[in-house]
Amino acid sequence: MYTLYSTHTSGKIVTLYIHSFKPKRIPDFALNDNSTVSDRLKFYRISCGLMQKEIAAQIGVDRTTYARWENNVLSAYPLDKLTLLAEIFGCKVTDLLDEYNKFLINGQGSYIRNLQKKKSLTRCRLAELMSVSVGRVKDWESERKRVSMKCYVRLMEINK
Incomplete structure (x- = not known):
């Protein structure tokens, strides 16, 4: 047990709180x-x-x-x-x-377009690799839809 104490003006020490765990510093x-x-x-x-x-x-x-x-x-x-x-x-x-x-903040759309150019991927081929629809890739490019964490991981794997 870890106890936090305080001294009052009267000089008495009073228990303020008793922790059942070691506080993380x-x-x-x-x-x-x-x-x-x-x-x-x-x-x-x-x-x-x-x-x-x-x-x-x-x-x-x-x-x-x-x-x-x-x-x-x-x-x-x-x-x-x-x-x-x-x-x-x-x-x-x-x-x-x-x-x-x-x-996301730096612009997923530009990242995806640059990836397609770098890897010579059509929108259709990228959609196949990502297991999503072509419309979804188009939405990502225009930033109408946010790329999920799961799809972000796939994009990073494709970009290796």
């Missing part, structure tokens, strides 16, 4: 290229000494929504909120992103 956690957006959000929030409800209020979402972002429930995040978070945390938006979200 920030230096024990390091960001790397494989860190998820959730990991990065949690890292920066804790580094700034802020609570989830404080961050949520500052960016205009409820606490449960922000908590879901930190618990890896989403695969893609709203750019307007990420921009606000980067300002709060004092970092660049790209510091908060994993490779998949960088792909």
Whole structure:
């Protein structure tokens, strides 16, 4: 058990909270290229000494929504909120992103068109390799539809 104590002005030591686990320290956690957006959000929030409800209020979402972002429930995040978070945390938006979200924000359509050109793939052939319809590839190119994480992984394999 780990106990957090406080000393009152009267000089008495009072138990504030008893943890049943060893609190994780920030230096024990390091960001790397494989860190998820959730990991990065949690890292920066804790580094700034802020609570989830404080961050949520500052960016205009409820606490449960922000908590879901930190618990890896989403695969893609709203750019307007990420921009606000980067300002709060004092970092660049790209510091908060994993490779998949960088792909989405940097323009999936141009990436797909460049991949087709580089590998000499027609839209139809790319659709076959991706196991999707030609219409889906067209939607990705025009950015009417977002590429799913599963399809992103396939695209990266094709690009090797």
